[in-house]
Amino acid sequence: MRLDKTILQRLAVRADVTDYVRIIARAHAGTPLGMGFGKSRFSSPKDKFRLLYLAQDPMTAVAETIVRDRFQGRAERVIFQEEFDRYSVAAVRNPGPLFLLDLRYEGANLLGVSTDAVRTRAQASGRRLSQDIYDPTRRRGIRLRGSQSVRIGR
Incomplete structure (x- = not known):
């Protein structure tokens, strides 16, 4: 996918x-900052960066x-203390600001990206999106859902 550089710049937030x-x-x-090549929603499908x-x-x-x-789909919603203890x-x-791509609101729509990439449980779209953002821009991260951020590392 080819992402519009003007829109990417407009969506950059400090x-x-x-x-x-x-x-x-x-x-x-x-090792609380340990990062690996995982298979999460925004991981690199090419193992080019860590999250x-x-x-x-x-x-x-x-x-x-x-x-x-x-x-999801369950009436009983209980998490036991023993689980939290794990x-x-x-x-x-971070000593300085990060510049992230803000996809919290209309960002995905402005880029012409399927909302599946940022809002669905299926992860393939998100992985492709993060790779498409990383390859040409080396953008350091994505900001999602109001208070959650994702930082893309190397």
Whole structure:
């Protein structure tokens, strides 16, 4: 997909990453910023970059990391304390601002990207989108859903 450079520039936002948080498995608490070539919604299908998912607040981090889609179609919505005990919260600060591509509102539509890429459980569209953004621009990340951010690393 060829993305319009003018629209990409218009959607670039400055994000001061101070006191952002990340929920990680307690087993990885010693390396809270560890990133690998995973297979998440915005991972590189070509393994060209790694991801670091961050949230502006703990509630969003819990919703994205622990809760996600697990209660879909279920009447009982319970998470036991023992499950929370398997995770740690890491505070993340970046010394300077990051410039992210803001896809929270009409960004995907302006770029002509299917909303499946940013809003659906299917991950292939999001992976293609992140690769299409990364290849020509080396953009450092994507901002989604109000308070959740994704940083694309190298």
